[in-house]
Amino acid sequence: MADIRKKLVVVGDGACGKTCLLILFSKDKFLEVYVPTVFETYVADIEVDNKQVQLALWDTAGQEDYDRLRPLSYPDTDVILMCFSVDSPDSRHTGVGELSKSRLWMPIAETVATLGVKGKTLVKSLSKLLLHSLSEGKISCLTLI
Structure with missing residues (x-):
């Protein structure tokens, strides 16, 4: 049983890699076929500072049609991870704008993965950093990584 439980919500434009990132991290599988997501949850158990x-x-x-539905996932969120495509840097502004409009007062992490970076390693490292920073109160409303 886990010592700590945290909720992480991933946001970003459609087809930017959110689902692939989460499935790779939680199930160690990579999706070869794009299937648009409406809403899905996964669980991953990790160890941070010798704690489960x-x-x-x-x-x-990520599609605009779901702009009203997406904020329903925000309550009780510990961290929001904004994803965007390096092929479409403008997609970064979509997530930032939406979260600003939502007036969320929670930690937000933004990262970009370039070709050659393993998604699972990236998310594990980011998760450890975020959880450590959260526990020490180092993360403010918006943190760019």
Whole structure:
């Protein structure tokens, strides 16, 4: 049983890699076929500073049609991970704008993975850093990594 439980919501434009990132991290599988997500949850158990941490990973729809539904996943969130495509840097502004409008007062982490970076390693490292920073009160409203 996990010592700590945290909720992480992933947001970003459609087809930017949110679902692939979460499935790779939680199930160690890579999706070869794109299937649009409306809403999905995954669980990953990791160890941080010799403590078991259970991450509830919430995958959200990136399509504009779901703009009203997406904020329903925000309550009780510990961390929001904004994803965007390096092929479309403008997609970064979509997530930032939406979260600003939602007036969320929670930690937000933004990262970009370049070709050659293993998604699972990236998310594990990011998760450890975020959880450590959260526990020490080092993360403010918006943190860019």
